[in-house]
Amino acid sequence: MLDSSVVFVGRDGMNFDVNSDLIVALPSGFINGEQVVNAQYPNFKFYHGTSNEDCLKAIRDKKADVMLQNMYIIRECLQSPLYEGIAIFPAFSFPEEEKIIALPEDKLLMSIINKSIKMITQDETNDIVINHTIGKGYHADFKEILYKYRFPLIGVVILLIALFSLLIIISGIRQRNLKAIEKVNKKLETAVIQADRANNAKSQFLSRMSHEIRTPMNAIVGLTEIAKRYEEDPHKIDDYLDKISISSKVLLNIINDVLDMSAIENNKLKIINEEFDIKQILSSISTIYYAQCKSKEIHFDMIADIQNEYLRGDALRVSQILLNLVSNAYKFTKSGGKISIIIRETECHNEKAVLQFVVSDTGCGMTDDMKSRIFKPFEQESANTAKEHGGSGLGLSIAKNLISMMGGTISLESEKDKGTTFTVELTFAVVKPAEAEKNTSDEQKIADLHILVVDDDKKTSAYTSTILSRLGVSFETAQSGDEALSMLKTKRDEHPFSLCLINWEMADMNGAYVLKQIRDDQENEKMKVIILSYDANEIQDEAAGADCFVSKPLFQSTLQNALLTMMNSEYAENKTANTQYDFTGHRILLAEDQPLNAEIAIALLAMVNMESDHAENGRIAVRKFCDAPPGTYDVILMDMQMPELNGYEATKEIRALDRPDAKEIPIYAMTAEAFTEDIEAALKAGMNGHIAKPIDTKVLYETLKKEIILKDLHQKEGDL
Known part of the structure; x- marks a missing residue:
């Protein structure tokens, strides 16, 4: 009725070797196909699938090598994208004749069918075959389309995932950048605010400093002019000179505060470690503020519950801390108020003593806002505070920094209109004096x-x-x-x-x-x-x-x-400490290049009967020392910045001289360079100590007294 062929299909590129043990996939019920293969290729084996699709899937999954099926049927199947890569092997095919079979009792039916088939021409037959096989368009379902375009789709999906991931990453980076920018902006905003505050504070500070500096300067200049008119009235001259001295010290304190704050901010201020007597510091503070408090009608009280009085630390900075705290209390305590200073030795072990300094006042107190700002530089509660009480606004900030540098702590309690209490704790090494036996x-x-x-x-x-x-x-x-x-x-x-x-x-x-x-x-x-x-x-x-x-x-x-x-009955009559100085018979060498400074120093020394030789620079100082017999000078006072030979080099040259007193004579730096590193540099150069300018006469005289006493003791020991 219809002639066609049975063909083998297999994977593209496969070698169809008839002598090999190929596995042939046959759909269920294709008995003739199995007979043909057994007859032609007895070495082939079989895979029996449930359907054409099952057999093609077996080839695709390599469970079978080839499949045998009618060419018209297989062509339609191979249009599916699922079986891409499977092709017909045209060289190996078998003819097949399609016929209709009926039962013997259906002869009439078969007669009708045969007549109908004979009426169909060959062209019509070909058209029917084409329309129902090749001409019949294959309509792939969604699953087959997905399979056909799986790689592009996978690529697209991967690309989309990559793009989505990239978008997420970019979004994350953008968010982080935005947060970082926002953080930076906030920091910049804060920095700008702080800078503005700092600039405002510094502007206010400069304004206050102008006022603070001009006030004592005005007193110094004005009182000096007034004193000239009363040369014949010693009482008025003494009064004016006392006021000039007080104004000078106020001015010096302001300058010292500014210099100390600058040194702290530039990490130039260092803490020294030397033996000192805490009694001297506390007695000095008591002497200064008792008189001031009495004149202002403020009750002043100091209690020092200390067993270890000889300590090791920075005496100058301890004194500065306490002076700043007491000065603050005095400044803000009105007449009729009270200032109390209590010093306790809270603990002592392993030759370390912890001292607690408590400074209390019944002054105006502070607001919570001021308490948070009190230790910052240039801070005062208001502009009126500066006008009413004066000050640089640096004292407490300096104290806080010094305490931190010394490894201590400071805290405060304050209530507005009730008063303020500062508590400082510092640790010192204990020194046992020789006379303590x-x-x-x-x-x-x-x-x-x-x-x-x-x-x-x-x-x-x-x-x-x-x-x-x-x-x-x-x-x-x-x-x-x-x-x-x-x-x-x-x-x-x-x-x-x-x-x-x-x-x-x-x-x-x-x-x-x-x-x-x-x-x-x-x-x-x-x-x-x-x-x-x-x-x-x-x-x-x-x-x-x-x-x-x-x-x-x-x-x-x-x-x-x-x-x-x-x-021991040594008090036959009441005695007070003798603070008079008399250096009759003693001589010092003064190296100072500034004529006015030299004039002042020589006059101060002459007031206590100390003779002095003046050298205009370091070179002359070395020559004068060399020319003088050993023992001529008790002390050398050396300025640091001098022409030809500075104080450091002059000291080194004197120490290097081959004479008995060159290495023993006390040499003191007397200079306006008063930072810790300047003192250290002086000591490294071979000096015994440092006396800061402007000269504090008590410090100068006490230093000279100490060195002369030591010299006399050494001479007595030598005589023995």
């Missing part, structure tokens, strides 16, 4: 005393009691003058007092009255009396009946020495 007989003398402490202040009375307990002294306390006089009488027969320790400043009955009552009673004729006061010179006339004066704040060593001295 105890004398048993002296201890016994003190232990035999029975002392009456007269003080109406509970804190200071308790502190004095603590010191006496440490010294092993028997004592009792009286809270008022009346109570003290009563106790002197009642204890006279039982256990009489051998000494009275009287606080001069008492409210109901001051020390003068108590002292007079004691001396008026003949029974107290042998009674020793020690007066405790912040200023012995101030009360010397009123307290003429006292045996001894001890300056406050009271220190354990000071009281112990006073008691020992009195027990």
